[in-house]
Amino acid sequence: MPMEPVTADLWQQLRQYSRARIALGHAGTSLPTRPHLEFQFAHARARDAVHHRLDAQNLHMAIAQRGHEVMLLHSAAKDRHIYLQRPDLGRRLDDASRQVLDARAAARQGECELAFMIADGLSAIAIQENALPFLDAMLPRLAGEGWLDAPIVVVEQGRVAVGDEVGQVLRARLVVILIGERPGLSAPDSMGIYLTYQPAIGAADASRNCISNVRRDGLSYELAAHKLFYLISEARRRKLTGVALKDEAEVAPQCLTAPGRNILVETGDQADLAAYRHG
Amino acid sequence: MTAYAHSIGSKTYRFGSLKELMAKASPARSGDFLAGIAASDDTERVAAQMALAEVPLKTFLNEALVAYEQDEVTRLIIDEHDAVAFAPVAHLTVGDFRNWLLSDAADGASLTALAPGLTPEMAAAVSKIMRNQDLILVARKCRVVTRFRNTIGLEGRLSTRLQPNDPTDDPAGIAASIVDGLMYGSGDAVIGINPASDSIASVMTLVQMLDASIAHYRIPTQSCVLCHVTTTIEAINRGAPVDLVFQSIAGTEAANAGFGISLRVLDEARDAALSLKRGTVGDNVMYFETGQGSALSANAHHGIDQQTCEARAYAVARKYRPLLVNTVVGFIGPEYLYDGKQIIRAGLEDHFCGKLLGLPMGCDVCYTNHAEADQNDMDVLLTVLAVAGVTYIMGVPGADDIMLNYQTTSFHDALYVRKVLGLKPAPEFEAWLHSVGIFEPGDTPRLAKRLPQPFQRVLAKLS
Numbered sequence: 001m002p003m004e005p006v007t008a009d010l011w012q013q014l015r016q017y018s019r020a021r022i023a024l025g026h027a028g029t030s031l032p033t034r035p036h037l038e039f040q041f042a043h044a045r046a047r048d049a050v051h052h053r054l055d056a057q058n059l060h061m062a063i064a065q066r067g068h069e070v071m072l073l074h075s076a077a078k079d080r081h082i083y084l085q086r087p088d089l090g091r092r093l094d095d096a097s098r099q100v101l102d103a104r105a106a107a108r109q110g111e112c113e114l115a116f117m118i119a120d121g122l123s124a125i126a127i128q129e130n131a132l133p134f135l136d137a138m139l140p141r142l143a144g145e146g147w148l149d150a151p152i153v154v155v156e157q158g159r160v161a162v163g164d165e166v167g168q169v170l171r172a173r174l175v176v177i178l179i180g181e182r183p184g185l186s187a188p189d190s191m192g193i194y195l196t197y198q199p200a201i202g203a204a205d206a207s208r209n210c211i212s213n214v215r216r217d218g219l220s221y222e223l224a225a226h227k228l229f230y231l232i233s234e235a236r237r238r239k240l241t242g243v244a245l246k247d248e249a250e251v252a253p254q255c256l257t258a259p260g261r262n263i264l265v266e267t268g269d270q271a272d273l274a275a276y277r278h279g
Numbered sequence: 280m281t282a283y284a285h286s287i288g289s290k291t292y293r294f295g296s297l298k299e300l301m302a303k304a305s306p307a308r309s310g311d312f313l314a315g316i317a318a319s320d321d322t323e324r325v326a327a328q329m330a331l332a333e334v335p336l337k338t339f340l341n342e343a344l345v346a347y348e349q350d351e352v353t354r355l356i357i358d359e360h361d362a363v364a365f366a367p368v369a370h371l372t373v374g375d376f377r378n379w380l381l382s383d384a385a386d387g388a389s390l391t392a393l394a395p396g397l398t399p400e401m402a403a404a405v406s407k408i409m410r411n412q413d414l415i416l417v418a419r420k421c422r423v424v425t426r427f428r429n430t431i432g433l434e435g436r437l438s439t440r441l442q443p444n445d446p447t448d449d450p451a452g453i454a455a456s457i458v459d460g461l462m463y464g465s466g467d468a469v470i471g472i473n474p475a476s477d478s479i480a481s482v483m484t485l486v487q488m489l490d491a492s493i494a495h496y497r498i499p500t501q502s503c504v505l506c507h508v509t510t511t512i513e514a515i516n517r518g519a520p521v522d523l524v525f526q527s528i529a530g531t532e533a534a535n536a537g538f539g540i541s542l543r544v545l546d547e548a549r550d551a552a553l554s555l556k557r558g559t560v561g562d563n564v565m566y567f568e569t570g571q572g573s574a575l576s577a578n579a580h581h582g583i584d585q586q587t588c589e590a591r592a593y594a595v596a597r598k599y600r601p602l603l604v605n606t607v608v609g610f611i612g613p614e615y616l617y618d619g620k621q622i623i624r625a626g627l628e629d630h631f632c633g634k635l636l637g638l639p640m641g642c643d644v645c646y647t648n649h650a651e652a653d654q655n656d657m658d659v660l661l662t663v664l665a666v667a668g669v670t671y672i673m674g675v676p677g678a679d680d681i682m683l684n685y686q687t688t689s690f691h692d693a694l695y696v697r698k699v700l701g702l703k704p705a706p707e708f709e710a711w712l713h714s715v716g717i718f719e720p721g722d723t724p725r726l727a728k729r730l731p732q733p734f735q736r737v738l739a740k741l742s
Contacts, residue, residue: 010730011462013742014455018445021677021689022459029463029694029724031677039654039677043686046648084613084649085309122649183648184684262488264454265495266737 042185049188054124069151073097090159115172119158123180137225167199197241207242285330292326302584303327310615332374365396394637399590414631415667421634426561429707437702438671441466444682463690465674467708471503490520499707530591533579563602572615605641619656641671645687
């Protein structure tokens with residue numbers, strides 16, 4: 001009698017409790033074709049996100065249309081290959097960009113309140129999908145306060161810390177950077193937002209605040225904008241960002257308080273099995 | 280500081296110090312380029328390897344790569360070196376030592392006896408002049424057996440850590456992944472959760488849930504919540520049923536300080552875990568993770584290459600007689616290990632050095648999406664490590680860790696490698712898999728067609 005080559009797992013109902021790739025079944029003891037190719041697709045999507053090039057011109061136009069001055073700059077990592085191996089270069093501007101920014105800073109003189117930046121990071125797709133919808137939620141909030149008094153700076157092949165150099169040159173009290181996060185298998189398009197008070201080259205990562213997982217199916221643009229506005233207000237008031245600010249800024253904390261129960265152990269069984277403690 | 284030189288034909292290569300020589304002799308990898316200490320080209324690298332082959336092993340006892348006064352890991356290495364154990368190879372150079380390791384004189388017994396006589400720098404140095412097949416052949420001869428509630432590291436065995444991580448530490452989500460893993464025969468090394476939150480309340484919940492689950496199904500294995508060591512100490516103080524204490528460790532005092540630990544804290548943690556006396560067949564209570572590049576990323580590498588820094592972490596590990604140690608080889612990213620080739624090489628080096636120094640060495644065979652690596656590279660590393668006798672690997676549902684956002688080996692992967700190489704789980708756990716009805720009777724792993732009886736009722740209630 002021929003046997004079915006794929007055996008389905010008998011615990012499909014557990015999928016309601018987890019997004020993990022559980023109950024995939026098996027062919028022999030190996031992964032069946034369908035979940036195997038689904039995984040390959042998820043990885044391919046993440047790889048493409050890492051290597052996708054940011055359409056900076058388009059972004060420039062879209063921001064300019066919203067009535068903001070925009071500058072297009074480039075990090076010292078000249079391509080993706082170098083970017084991936086030399087994080088130090090992704091944290092600094094290249095010489096031409098530095099000159100342009102120096103000139104712009106000299107022209108305006110004096111300090112500025114808030115510098116807003118966008119960098120591709122590890123996922124240009126995250127920026128292409130999320131940067132503009134987020135700006136549309138965020139910029140009206142800032143306009144009311146008159147804080148955003150510097151050009152919006154777009155940096156290609158940039159890491160989070162490139163904001164330190166840009167902020168330092170612009171003499172900004174605060175710098176915000178929107179950046180593509182490292183793509184995961186489930187989300188290749190997740191955008192992160194970092195806020196740093198008194199940015200300066202060499203700033204410690206512990207001196208920043210981060211809002212993560214901003215995307216259509218993640219943290220919503222409105223909620224992210226709400227959180228960022230709160231953080232900016234508090235950072236201005238308390239003159240700091242980082243660990244000290246973090247704890248109190250959790251306006252809508254992600255649930256880490258173990259909402260579910262241990263479905264492996266039925267409540268009624270606890271007593272009769274409590275006796276068993278390995279010998 | 281001694282300088283080194285090597286001449287090939289009319290060209291003489293010079294190396295200013297032992298650590299410069301070690302770094303330039305290291306097989307190419309992005310982290311050493313990032314640090315600016317790698318050989319400038321392939322011929323310089325081989326010249327360095329030739330010069331390193333001429334260095335007597337004794338040199339490593341006299342020329343510390345980080346000053347004795349400056350670094351407690353160096354002090355640990357020097358102070359606890361066993362000169363008697365070292366005696367059989369004390370007259371050898373690094374090159375001769377490679378030959379000796381490959382010879383029949385180096386067998387399981389002589390390698391076990393030698394381990395306390397070797398320093399991490401000796402192991403790192405000889406690894407740099409070994410090909411991948413050498414690293415496999417010698418590691419396979421090493422036998423390291425540890426025990427807590429089962430016996431790990433016996434010949435012909437390959438264990439797995441069941442890693443049921445959940446992005447919100449939800450016990451229901453974690454339990455779902457545990458069931459999935461157990462049904463595929465995973466979890467004899469440990470059921471170990473990386474918590475999303477290091478808060479004491481959340482950690483206590485997870486420790487208690489793992490304890491209850493292991494007790495309920497009478498699983499001969501141990502649990503671990505991989506939070507910071509100080510959090511685990513606090514959990515023990517509050518009465519949590521902790522089996523294993525976890526900590527990430529590195530090879531210099533400064534890098535360990537970056538992790539928020541010191542040898543003193545690890546001493547305290549091990550004492551706390553031992554005081555609970557929860558092991559039934561042994562008292563190996565520590566679980567350590569390491570990985571090349573961690574010292575450089577903390578800017579605490581002292582100009583030492585990343586593979587040598589990694590080997591020094593094993594000196595820290597062996598002081599505490601751990602149940603498990605694994606390198607998380609591809610997690611750190613392409614700026615340290617660029618592609619599949621570098622990850623595979625590093626995995627074999629770490630496993631070899633760990634085993635040679637007497638550690639129960641496992642490997643998190645893994646990569647991130649920004650590395651030039653894929654599932655095929657992991658298949659190769661998994662297979663060669665299993666041939667080399669790796670103590671354990673990870674197991675996550677479908678190779679996709681949804682909390683840490685990286686890819687490691689799946690439950691299916693472990694069964695593949697057990698099948699092709701005839702490897703079995705730890706004997707106590709294997710007996711449980713058969714008695715519960717997860718594996719069909721027989722020597723090759725075959726999964727039962729029916730739901731094992733102890734899980735029937737609980738799953739029926741969840742439909």
